[in-house]
Amino acid sequence: MTIHHHPPEDLLAAFAAGLLDLGQHVAIATHLVGCPRCRDTVRTMEHVGGALLTGLPPTAMSGDALAMIKARLDGIVPAVASPPRRATGLSDVPGLPKFVREYPAGPWKWIAPKVHMRPIELPEASETRVFLLKSRPGTKMIEHTHTGFEMSCVLSGSFVHAGGHFGPGDFDLGDGADDHEIMIDSADDCICLIAMQGDLKLNGMIGRLLQPLIRM
Amino acid sequence: MVKETPNSAASDAARWAALIEAVAKREDREAFATLFEYFGPRIKAFMRRSGASEQGADELAQEALLAVWSKARLFDPGSVGASAWIFTIARNLRIDGLRREKRAGRDHTVEIDPEFHVDEGPQPDAILAGSQLESRVRNAMTLLSRDQLRVIELSFFDDKAHAEIAQTLQIPLGTVKSRLRLAMNRLRGLLGDFS
Structure with missing residues (x-):
């Protein structure tokens, strides 16, 4: 798998700093599954975080903090690596991070000719919705604009738009400024994980008819 | 900011790693107290900057040190440096704290740690041992410009959108992103030079 499109550095930094909301975090984590280069960047950034932490001017702890904490040490059971949790309907989707595969997911829903979507239920409130989008080969996606940003991670298949060709592992960031005209150019279905903030506005009459359906 | 000579960065990284290992192997309370004295007040400062109250930051720092113990x-010193490891513990507690606030008392726990475990695909070719990477990152950071360090620091610690950082630094939003990108590229370049 050769990856050509990566998330920008500022998003990887925000991921490493733990500042993304869960939906965006899921999208970046999905890209990381297939991208050793970005995993390396995130690892480097976590070390940047460590260096920044040690460089902070210390703020005194409350006077009895050490005594209090020492008193609690005896009762602490050493942590072990977490056991695998139950598998859910997403366990069969290739390319998702393990923790995402454990999230509940709804059934595939028809949203447009040759296009289905499957919502992923996040365990925490998030301003960003996450869903899988499956498009049949040759699908030309309805032109749309969105009021927020949209992150797409290709899990299988491929698509092409003005910004380039996107295959498995590739990451595409739409910032709401441009209209995408997307064409699925793989021989098989193209499945993407999408993290989307804001509402999707579909252009054209069919789009306006579909809009109530696409709001999850 | 980080101002250390190459040698002290390397020895600090190794010393902290040794202290954590002493806790792991022997439940060494002296080693734990040393980690507590050094990292506690810094984690507290980190939590304060992220918006926690004085008391909240104190509690989160204590929780972080308890997690270091447990x-x-x-x-795994082979894969992560000591201060980076402690940073990730503090980071995950901060996420947990913010989520708990949002849930406003509703009882519900989701473990944060698995959300950062994504090493399932192919590995990068060269992996530096944790403490090596740690001291190299620290040395490389001393070579960044003040502006570059500042934008990295703000984007890491203050739970601020880039728009707010732009306001704080009085530079355009695009400059925040490009400066951060340049800083990270420079850092990666410097790390490449060191290896």
Whole structure:
């Protein structure tokens, strides 16, 4: 798998700093599954975080903090690596991070000719919705604009738009400024994980008819 | 900011790693107290900057140190430097704290740690041992410009959108992103030079 499109550095930094909301975090984590280069960047950034932490001017702890904490040490059971949790309907989707595969997911829903979507239920409130989008080969996606940003991670298949060709592992960031005209150019279905903030506005009459359906 | 000579960065990284390992192997309370004295006040400062109250930051710092104690055996010095490891513990507690606030008392726990475990695909070719990477990153950071360090620091610690950082630094939003990108590229370049 050769990856050509990566998330920008500022998003990887925000991921490493733990500042993304869960939906965006899921999208970046999905890209990381297939991208050793970005995993390396995130690892480097976590070390940047460590260096920044040690460089902070210390703020005194409350006077009895050490005594209090020492008193609690005896009762602490050493942590072990977490056991695998139950598998859910997403366990069969290739390319998702393990923790995402454990999230509940709804059934595939028809949203447009040759296009289905499957919502992923996040365990925490998030301003960003996450869903899988499956498009049949040759699908030309309805032109749309969105009021927020949209992150797409290709899990299988491929698509092409003005910004380039996107295959498995590739990451595409739409910032709401441009209209995408997307064409699925793989021989098989193209499945993407999408993290989307804001509402999707579909252009054209069919789009306006579909809009109530696409709001999850 | 980080101002250390190459040698002290390397020895600090190794010393902290040794202290965590002493906790893991022998439940060494002296080693723990040393980690507590050094990292506690810094984690507290980190939590304060992220918006926690004085008391909240104190509690989160204590929780972080308790996690250092209970998770010490999971510390793998081959893959992560000591202060980066402690940073990730503090980071995950901060996420947990913010989520708890949002849930406003509703009882519900989701473990944060698995959300950062994504090493399932192919590995990068060269992996530096944790403490090596740690001291190299620290040395490389001393070579960044003040502006570059400042934008990295703001984007890491203050739970601020880039728009707010732009306001704080009085530079355009695009400059925040490009400066951060340049800083990270420079850092990666410097790390490449060191290896």
